[in-house]
Amino acid sequence: MKELQMNMIEQFSEIYDEWLTYYTKQKTTELPASLFTIAHEMKNPLSLMKATLQLMEQDCPLSFSPKIKLLLREVDRMNQLLNDLLHLKKVETCVFKPVDIGSLLEEMQLLFRGIAEKKKVRLSVYSHKKIPFVYGDEERLKQMFINLIKNALEANEEGGKVILSARFKKPNQIEIRIQDTGVGLCEAQQGELFRPFYTTKKEGTGLGLAIVQKILSLHHATITVKSRPQKGCTFIIHFPIHHNT
Numbered sequence: 332m333k334e335l336q337m338n339m340i341e342q343f344s345e346i347y348d349e350w351l352t353y354y355t356k357q358k359t360t361e362l363p364a365s366l367f368t369i370a371h372e373m374k375n376p377l378s379l380m381k382a383t384l385q386l387m388e389q390d391c392p393l394s395f396s397p398k399i400k401l402l403l404r405e406v407d408r409m410n411q412l413l414n415d416l417l418h419l420k421k422v423e424t425c426v427f428k429p430v431d432i433g434s435l436l437e438e439m440q441l442l443f444r445g446i447a448e449k450k451k452v453r454l455s456v457y458s459h460k461k462i463p464f465v466y467g468d469e470e471r472l473k474q475m476f477i478n479l480i481k482n483a484l485e486a487n488e489e490g491g492k493v494i495l496s497a498r499f500k501k502p503n504q505i506e507i508r509i510q511d512t513g514v515g516l517c518e519a520q521q522g523e524l525f526r527p528f529y530t531t532k533k534e535g536t537g538l539g540l541a542i543v544q545k546i547l548s549l550h551h552a553t554i555t556v557k558s559r560p561q562k563g564c565t566f567i568i569h570f571p572i573h574h575n576t
């Protein structure tokens with residue numbers, strides 16, 4: 332089982348290295364199709380490994396249990412990485428309808444209220460009344476906000492703030508801001524942010540912002556970041572209003 336796992340990981344990392352070389356030369360953030368195929372194929376042996384480990388855990392002597400638990404956690408982490416990767420692929424199919432960004436932000440506030448309270452971070456929403464609807468895929472836009480808000484909360488310490496806001500910007504844009512008072516970013520980090528697999532977190536996959544960028548580009552929207560170390564981050568999204576594609 333271990334050999335099979337190593338073999339898969341080696342194949343995966345070889346393809347990833349190839350893509351990285353290509354990316355560095357071409358400055359593209361597109362991942363090659365082969366990476367998705369391998370990711371997809373890795374899921375079956377991984378579930379098999381998980382099921383076998385769970386069986387082993389029931390039968391093994393007590394002293395082995397922590398090691399098996401560690402392996403199970405790693406298998407789960409790999410599974411999460413593969414799911415995120417496959418998600419990146421799924422994002423390409425969008426269903427466009429009119430979307431109320433103000434309500435979406437309020438929904439996000441409800442969704443994250445529990446997590447924010449637990450972390451003792453204040454999560455607020457400011458949205459101008461009567462901002463026009465945008466044309467977009469609501470589920471994908473939720474996924475995009477979830478990634479940005481999750482990052483903002485993760486960057487904050489107790490007592491911090493996360494502010495979500497939306498306003499109409501003349502002549503034909505909605506400006507959305509996701510602002511936090513967290514650790515912030517230096518200039519070098521800002522250049523890396525949207526690159527798939529870039530992460531500074533122990534348990535991160537580094538695909539969150541790559542997914543955000545992909546979703547926004549499918550909506551003809553743009554995202555920029557303003558930040559300084561220890562001064563928090565503001566992600567600014569410009570969304571076109573009259574784009575019917």
Ligand SMILES: Nc1ncnc2c1ncn2[C@@H]1O[C@H](COP(=O)(O)OP(=O)(O)OP(=O)(O)O)[C@@H](O)[C@H]1O
Pocket residue numbers: 415478482483486511513514515516524529530531532534535536537538539540541563564
């Ligand atoms: N609001 C923020 N404040 C500070 N650093 C941030 C913020 N958002 C993103 N980052 C930095 O950008 C990196 C990439 O973020 P991204 O969301 O793509 O991946 P991740 O959060 O590390 O992992 P995951 O795949 O679980 O989202 C983070 O690891 C972090 O270093």
Ligand SMILES: [Mg+2]
Pocket residue numbers: 478481482535539540
């Ligand atoms: Mg993230």
